[in-house]
Amino acid sequence: MKIFVTTKRVTDPDVKIKVKPDGSGIATEGIDYKVNPFDEIAVEEAIRINEKQGGEVVVVSIGSGASTKEVRSGLAMGAQRGILVKTDDYLDSLGTATVLKKIVDDEKPDLILMGKQAVDGDNNQVGQILADMLGYAQACFASKIELGDDQKTARVTREVDGGFDHVEVDLPAVITADLRLNEPRYASLPGIMKAKKKPINEMELSSLGLDTTPKVVWHKFSEPAERKAGIKVPDVPTLVSKLKDEAKVL
């Protein structure tokens, strides 16, 4: 079974980011980049399926030339090869899905696994748009994936508001990973060494002949309003009266 899995290069989610003084974007000086955490979960799932079923896991990324690191991270976890579409341009969700569709058309994977969203833009759209463009079934926010014996279908448990939704999709399909799907493995030292020799096919976005002009553009970035410090109340009656009279929540 051939599985596609995406790894987006995002700013390290553990580091506090700052907005540029002119509001044109995020200040990137001294910032570390990592694989989008939801994508790591997708990679882990792809590798687990691969360890059982055999076949191939292909890591796909779109981004600057430096994104080979994020592709290589997927290879270090155990994927077999990588594809990087290089561009320094900003792509919106539609643009990203357009590029991925092209790669899928060329490579024809049996399953596409993605993070449910990237933690930088937090759009939560690419998987859905891609599935629609391809005319494939989609199962987003997966917390469990079981392949049918014939590998033609997948049963997916989706995390939805207030519970779980169980769906069965025909393959090929697009499945996006939620937080609880699995706990991604650490790239081991031998894994990292092996990844060094695995192939990454790099191509320029401009060479693909696609229209990726963004329809959604960022106008301005600003820091969220600073939260005011809370107050300490001496006792429970004061708390209750404040909740009643001032906050009016009781």
Place this chain on the structure above:
Amino acid sequence: MALNYDLSEEQQILRSSVRKFAKDVIKPVARELDEREEFSYDTMKSMAELGLFGVFVSPEHGGQGLDYVSYIIATEEIARVDGSHAATVAAGNSLGIGPLNYYGSEEQKKKYLPKLCAGQGLWGFGLTEPNAGSDAGGSQTTAVPDGNEWVINGSKIFITNAANKISMGVTIQAVTGKRPDGKKELSCFLVEHGTKGFTAKEMHGKLMWRSSNTAELYFEDCRIPRENLLGRQGDGFHQMLSTLDGGRLSIGAMGLGCGQGAFDLALAYSQERQQFGRPICKFQAIAFKLADMAMEIELARNLMYKAGWLRDNQRPFAQEAAMAKLYCSELARRVSNHAVQIHGGYGLMKEYDVERFYRDAKFLEIGEGTSEVQRIVISRQIGC
């Protein structure tokens, strides 16, 4: 365009993977293991699965085949979270595996390295004796040939990784005769655990590295096969000293990690702790301290990685290794001291990790050559 500060892609991936591992797997248990003075076989197993043993050994002998800078980064990231675990890794690699890897015969390598690189076993490095510490050439332990065997008598003290359930053996230095110049002839030997006449006893009551295993070794008419000599007879002191050159990079990396870890704690605390109506990091006295700490860590890292780079490029690195060990270990002590100061009274409580960094830092100025010894090494290198 030759000067380049970029880490390779592999080194970057390794750093983020080991950092996450240390945070998820070691950090949650480190305080309690330290308190109970307990070596953890669970975390040992996880560290082994990650590939933290045999980092620079070739895959042919079961190692990971990485460079020395990668090894430094891995050690630094573990030390950033806990000194004891970093000690197990650092001593395991540079003192345990190192001499076997560099001086072992093909047979010795085949016999021991795969298991040690898989982290199924640990190997000790027995240089220090009760009467031979900084004066490492002053060994009193003797090895006398007898037929097809060597007979060893003597004792060693403070030997890391040498007395727990997975300790497989030790490399020891012993006197094998007199050299023509009248000095002791020193040679190294491999002694397996379970050999008759060899006992390893765990030492307790340490101030620091409390969940790392430390042993006293006793040899009483301990007989080992002739072929357990490491390398050539008379090469022992040279082998030990060059092992220590590598070991210094390990201790340096631990100092760097310890300093960085203590700094992380201090910075976070200073941003949260409010006095006089504002976070204490807004007071210049605290802010300047943190600025100095950040600067010194940056300096330490540059020196440390340069020493590793020299080694990776087959350049002489003994002087830089001693400098990195000295600077990084003293950095760890200074930074952990400031970090406790920034924590005020809370920094003295076991509930706060920073007190462990403060204790663990002290060893780094003593082990694998005290700061005084490093200054001797450096001053000789520069021609004093």
